[in-house]
Amino acid sequence: MIRHEEILVRRGCRTGATVIMAVHSTVLGPAIGGCRVRRYPSWQAGLDDALRLSAAMTAKASIAGLDHGGGKTVVVLPEVSVDRDLLLEDIAEVLETFGGRYLTGPDIGTGPDDMQVLFDRTSYAFCRPALTGGSGDSGPATADGVLAALLAGAAHVFGSSDLGGRRIGIIGLGSVGLRLAESLVEHGAALIAADIDETLHTDAVRLGAQWMSPGTLLKTDLDILVPAAVGGLLSPVVADELSTRLIVGPANNQLSDDTVADRLHARGITWIPDYLASAGGIIHAIALERHDHTEQTVVPLINAIGATVTDILTESARTGRTPLAITHQRAADRLGSSPDNAACEPRRS
Numbered sequence: 001m002i003r004h005e006e007i008l009v010r011r012g013c014r015t016g017a018t019v020i021m022a023v024h025s026t027v028l029g030p031a032i033g034g035c036r037v038r039r040y041p042s043w044q045a046g047l048d049d050a051l052r053l054s055a056a057m058t059a060k061a062s063i064a065g066l067d068h069g070g071g072k073t074v075v076v077l078p079e080v081s082v083d084r085d086l087l088l089e090d091i092a093e094v095l096e097t098f099g100g101r102y103l104t105g106p107d108i109g110t111g112p113d114d115m116q117v118l119f120d121r122t123s124y125a126f127c128r129p130a131l132t133g134g135s136g137d138s139g140p141a142t143a144d145g146v147l148a149a150l151l152a153g154a155a156h157v158f159g160s161s162d163l164g165g166r167r168i169g170i171i172g173l174g175s176v177g178l179r180l181a182e183s184l185v186e187h188g189a190a191l192i193a194a195d196i197d198e199t200l201h202t203d204a205v206r207l208g209a210q211w212m213s214p215g216t217l218l219k220t221d222l223d224i225l226v227p228a229a230v231g232g233l234l235s236p237v238v239a240d241e242l243s244t245r246l247i248v249g250p251a252n253n254q255l256s257d258d259t260v261a262d263r264l265h266a267r268g269i270t271w272i273p274d275y276l277a278s279a280g281g282i283i284h285a286i287a288l289e290r291h292d293h294t295e296q297t298v299v300p301l302i303n304a305i306g307a308t309v310t311d312i313l314t315e316s317a318r319t320g321r322t323p324l325a326i327t328h329q330r331a332a333d334r335l336g337s338s339p340d341n342a343a344c345e346p347r348r349s
């Protein structure tokens with residue numbers, strides 16, 4: 001069940017885009033979560049995405065040890081193309097109404113320049129460019145955190161974190177996926193890449209990766225599968241057909257529903273919860289913008305995701321519980337009793 005503190009849906013008066021902001025929890029502090037801008041089949045589908053993504057952000061911030069809750073913005077673009085500046089004004093207007101209880105950042109369809117515009121109008125945005133005092137693109141740190149999780153996962157599953165010759169399939173060569181793909185190749189992986197966008201084929205070739213359609217990749221024998229595109233990839237049917245030992249990637253909401261974690265576990269496939277693996281971006285942004293960290297001093301904080309993964313997989317092996325169940329529990333423990341608790345007042349840190 002998903003319970004949120006606040007959900008605001010407003011049709012932007014300048015562009016007609018539907019701006020949805022969902023604050024799931026402020027129990028640990030102001031909610032954070034990116035601003036996703038894309039087309040959806042309907043605004044209700046966008047709302048659905050915002051509800052699930054914001055709840056996942058609460059868990060993500062909690063398991064990462066941050067004093068923040070979870071929120072998310074989903075902007076459902078209309079059929080006609082819209083002016084970017086007007087769109088950002090529509091978004092800023094809604095962001096402002098939260099008065100700092102919700103802070104946004106980049107996500108699919110937005111980047112540091114957009115965050116600059118939102119910051120200038122509201123001061124409630126992370127990840128504006130480094131040149132103007134922000135922490136910049138959160139993508140590289142997200143990719144580095146996933147790599148730390150993947151190396152820890154490989155050490156647990158294969159007894160070694162050496163990726164030399166390992167067949168790793170990555171689905172999604174967006175900014176995070178591509179950076180991760182480059183790191184995996186540097187680590188000697190035999191990489192197979194897939195994306196629904198055929199034009200990204202050239203990136204795969206440049207990396208020396210094999211190229212396939214996502215559907216074919218899911219039917220291929222792999223050591224590790226890396227979901228790096230939009231969510232919902234792992235359905236019960238896919239989970240039953242996959243041939244891999246480990247799944248870890250930056251895509252949010254990878255499971256079509258939580259029972260898929262049980263199916264994967266029963267098949268001996270280790271799935272590392274997405275919100276645990278993908279926290280590098282928010283860890284980086286908050287450390288640099290709120291805690292005086294630098295690009296150097298933040299590295300161990302991002303790599304600590306690996307130690308958490310090792311810990312959770314060890315507990316999973318000992319107890320037979322799924323990594324998801326253990327991760328959920330740990331995230332919930334920090335929130336008092338349940339990630340679904342609502343805060344009356346944001347807790348001051």
Ligand code: PHE
Nearest residue numbers: 033034105106107126282285
């Ligand atoms: N896309 C990031 C996430 O959802 C958004 C973000 C990055 C939010 C950095 C705040 C700071 O994890």
